[in-house]
Structures are given as structure tokens and as C-alpha cells.
Amino acid sequence: MARSTTTEAVVLRSFRLGEADRILHLYTQERGRVGAVAKGVRKTKSRFGGRLEPFSHVELVLHQGRGDLDTVTGASLIRSHDRIRSEPYRLQVGMIGLEAMLKLFTEQEANEKAFLALTRFLDVLDESPLRPGSRAALDPVVLSFQLKLLWVSGYMPHLETCVECGSTEPLVAFLPAAGGGVCASCGHGGISLSPEGVHGMRLLLHSPIAAAPTAGLGERAQRDALAVVTASYEHHGGFRLKTLSA
Ligand SMILES: [Zn+2]
Missing domain, CATH: 2.40.50.140 (Nucleic acid-binding proteins)
Incomplete structure (x- = not known):
């Protein structure tokens, strides 16, 4: 009907x-x-x-x-959101966010948290600082947004304790198959993580998207977060984002 x-x-x-x-x-x-x-x-x-x-x-x-x-x-x-469309850096960052939505949420099924995260992301991006010469994929606003989307999709990276043994020792690597970080005793293979990266991702996961521009993430932390997001997409969703390799 x-x-x-x-x-x-x-x-x-x-x-x-x-x-x-x-x-x-x-x-x-x-x-x-x-x-x-x-x-x-x-x-x-x-x-x-x-x-x-x-x-x-x-x-x-x-x-x-x-x-x-x-x-x-x-x-x-x-x-x-003309301010996103009319500024090349914001446009690149924004395209990553839209592609993440296209790949992660393919079903005709309401998801209030995903919708809210998307509208917040766009609102924050309208006002967020430009970072000329910096890769759009490393922008803290879009990294924060993608970590939230992984959370909403049930693929939040586990970064509190070692995902293998439960110890609270510092995490040194991320194992995509296990969906979390591992301590030095368990860290065979995986993606190596810096202390700044672990700290930065915890910060992004536990604060609103609006706090991302002032979270003070250094370049190493941004790279670690990007590596974890990319590996989570590949492992759980079987896809890569074209906009992230630009
Ligand atoms: Zn361990």
C-alpha cells in the first residue's frame, strides 16, 4: 500500500x-x-x-x-551545510563521513544513534578549524565520528584492558580479529599502538564529537586511530573507504 x-x-x-x-x-x-x-x-x-x-x-x-x-x-x-561544500578541506573530511555512513548503514532500519552522530558530525564540521596541508583522513573530527559509528555498529574497539588476557598493563598493539588492544605479553602481530594513540582513542571514544578539535591529538595518535578504524572496517565489514586512501 x-x-x-x-x-x-x-x-x-x-x-x-x-x-x-x-x-x-x-x-x-x-x-x-x-x-x-x-x-x-x-x-x-x-x-x-x-x-x-x-x-x-x-x-x-x-x-x-x-x-x-x-x-x-x-x-x-x-x-x-554550505560551509562544508564550499571549502575544499572540509569537503574532503565530510566526504569521508558520508562514505562511512554509506558503507556501514545499508539497511532500511531506523538507528537513532547513527542519525544523531551524523547530524552532530556535520554541525561540528561546519565550525571546525581548517588544517591546511594536513591529510583529511587524519582530521580528529572525522576520526571521532568514525569511532562513534563503530560503537553504534557493535564494533567499538576494546581499549580499556588487554582483550586477550584482561590485564591492565599498557596496550601495545591492536588485533583486528579480536576487536581490541593487547598488552606486551599478548601482542604478537597486530597493528602497533603508541601510548599517545591509546590515550587519544580513549579520549575520542568517551567525549562528544564537538570536543574532538580541542582534544589535542598529535600526529602519531591520529595515525594510530586511522589504522584502527581502517582495520575494523576491513575485518568486520570487509570494505575499505576510497576517501580514506586519498
Ligand atoms: Zn594481555
Whole structure:
């Protein structure tokens, strides 16, 4: 039966469809991941204006027909996030966040925590400091966001005690298969971790995304966090993010 839902949503990706239409990959508050068609969106006098660009946080009316794709029948802007789209460094950081959502949350199933993390990430990125010359993949805001998404997905890296023996000795490596850090006695193989890296990841896991820019993570800590995030994606999800290797 055809029906309509009103929901907040973030546009993750958008493709042209024919002359005037677009296909949107959305992450919605009410139904999780949804694919939708926006008709006439590329006409100059479109009723949707520029509201359905990637990063846009919108309120949508979605009509569910018989096909796989919903139809967008109404759209109002909550936050445009133009500041992300119009600045190259923020855009690169933002694209990593959107790709992480696309790969981790593929089901049409509401996940309030994932939606909240996504909207917070975009809000913080609008205001976060630019780091010219620094790799977007090492940005503390997007590292914090991805650690939160791993947490919400049930893959939070265990970094409190040694995941093998339970000891509280310093952690020296990360074992992707075990999903956590290990002490020196258990640390055979795995990804080596610095004390700054362990400290930095604990800090990011236990503080809001908004605190990430001022968490004071050094480059080594950022690299360790990136290695743990990448290994967790590969081991648990079987994927890599293209935007992280840029
Ligand atoms: Zn151990």
C-alpha cells in the first residue's frame, strides 16, 4: 500500500537521472537508509531549489510506492551545510563521513544513534578549524565520528584492558580479529599502538564529537586511530573507504 512518511534526513549521495531528475541516497531518522527519486530537481524553477545536495540536512516527505525507490514529495531545509561544500578541506573530511555512513548503514532500519552522530558530525564540521596541508583522513573530527559509528555498529574497539588476557598493563598493539588492544605479553602481530594513540582513542571514544578539535591529538595518535578504524572496517565489514586512501 502506498503511504507517505515525514522524516528528517541527510543526503549522502546524489546521481543524475535523465534530464531533470535525481536519485538520492538518504539517511533518514525514521527509516534509516532510503533511496529516493527527486523529480524535476534540476530544472531552474524546481520547487526543491538547492535543498537536496549531499550534506543537506532536510525534512522530507517521502512517498513509498511499489518500486524500490521512494519519491520525494516535499523538502524543507534544516541546515544546508554550505560551509562544508564550499571549502575544499572540509569537503574532503565530510566526504569521508558520508562514505562511512554509506558503507556501514545499508539497511532500511531506523538507528537513532547513527542519525544523531551524523547530524552532530556535520554541525561540528561546519565550525571546525581548517588544517591546511594536513591529510583529511587524519582530521580528529572525522576520526571521532568514525569511532562513534563503530560503537553504534557493535564494533567499538576494546581499549580499556588487554582483550586477550584482561590485564591492565599498557596496550601495545591492536588485533583486528579480536576487536581490541593487547598488552606486551599478548601482542604478537597486530597493528602497533603508541601510548599517545591509546590515550587519544580513549579520549575520542568517551567525549562528544564537538570536543574532538580541542582534544589535542598529535600526529602519531591520529595515525594510530586511522589504522584502527581502517582495520575494523576491513575485518568486520570487509570494505575499505576510497576517501580514506586519498
Ligand atoms: Zn594481555
